[in-house]
Amino acid sequence: MAVAAASVPRAARRAAPDRRLALAGAAFAAPAALLLLTILLAPLVVLVLLSLTDYRLGAVAVRWVGLANYAEMFTDPVFRRAIRNTFLYVAFVLPAGVFGALAVAALVQARTRTRSFYEVIYFLPVTSTLVAMATVWQFLLHPTLGPVTPLIAGLGFGRLDLLNDPDLALATLAVIGLWQMLGFNMVLFLAGLSAIPRELYEAAALDGAAGAIDRFLRVTWPMLSPTTMFVTITTTISAFKVFDTVVVLTRGGPLGATDTLLYVLYLEGFHYFRTGYAAAMTVIVLVFLCALSLLQARLIERRVHYA
């Protein structure tokens, strides 16, 4: 040791603080790493293993069933309905959530004195507790006590009980979901809009872009495309995870019309305690979410390159 230290004194002198820093780094990272292991990684491994068993909470015997849980899912009418409903919900929320928010953002950005006033109002639902506001919506939509039913009747659509009509319940939840997320997307679009350089509009005007629509199509829309892609993905992910309004307002009903993936997963895992089957469902949900997130990560990279 003494010989080595004498022969490379300079390197040793540099190595000591390096080692001290490495030790500090490891010590600082240890608690978080431990949490990562116990809260994320270990559960993930257990989840995949569980999905290959017929485990039920409290059961004495457990058997390996291989991929039987996954096979069951594809023939399970409830699961298939949940997939269908979830995608339908996303399809309802996505176009209005993206283009509606873009329209609001474009209108709000053009305002000068009232801009922050509108920003606050549209963002208000984002900050409010969705479960509490869902009880308010339930009351608003109540066929005899709420104002919505007579309003719709007044417009000539007849007396509708929106939450108890199998054809309308899912769309009604989508409207509430939209109400809640619109302001969030608006803020993202506002950030995107304010990043577009003024000169581009002037250049477009010189090139003969006359009206507001022309300006929008030639400058705003192309410049905004990274934001639009990004909002599309985040909206898809959050719509995909619809849960709170289902629990508060419909519990999957009427007639399973609002059975969504996370709600069915919650029932199987924590009500019927079919743990193995619910684990397999979770793996499928995870695959969907990871695919969406990968897409999102690719888009972020692209956005970084643009900047």
Place this chain on the structure above:
Amino acid sequence: MRWRACLASALSHVMLATGAVLMLAPFVWMLLTSIRPAEEVFGAVFNPIPSRFAGGENYAQALFASNVPRAMVNGAMVCLGILAVQLATALPAAYALARLRFPGRGILFGLVLFGLTIPIQVPALPLYLALAKTGLLDTFFALMFPFFLTVFGLFLFRQFFRTYPEEILQAARLDGMGEFEIVWRLAVPAALPAIGAFSIFSVVAHWNDLYWPLIVVTSTDRATPPLGILAFRDAETGGNYGALMAGATLITAPLVVAFLVARRAFVRGLTMTALK
């Protein structure tokens, strides 16, 4: 041409105002009902303005005859407990990820990125089994435990610490400051804006969360705000909507008031997740 500009401006105001009315309608209905006497709930559609102020009795019932206040206290405790552990573990780890070389750093950061894609619903089943086996279900610990880990916080703070000037770190080390001191006395104070935004994000997320509390909590003593309002609604079979709406107002109020007071910080904190 001036009248065209005026027309466009008026049209845009009409559209924005219509949208604003729709956005605000649930809040207005909630507040109006919370001060409406019980006997007027039935005719409310035709007489939206209450004939007398019944806020006293409605709010009294929500405050003294329901679980709502208890749920709010629980919510505050759970949110603060989660936030404290999140900051205590994520800040030093993020500093290490950003500025210190140690074995396993690359793997750890890779796992953080992977973790960003995983919502609570994924580890929920195994975590539930573990809590059931250890007899910890229906405790405050169970409510908080999964959120002690914040991969988003780790990611965010790492990004922030990477921009911290290297010269200051070197100078502090030459002055004999240890890394522990550097983290808590130099890096963390510099990161206060990021910490503030993250805190808003964390508290809003956990005050409003339904999925995990619904799974692990059964007793009313441990109810979080969403569970409190749900239980209140389900108990109100008589249909006292005034008191229910008073309860909903109470549970929504803290975050909405905080938002109105610190508007910019809130918008930043909540949209940060999407702008990472």
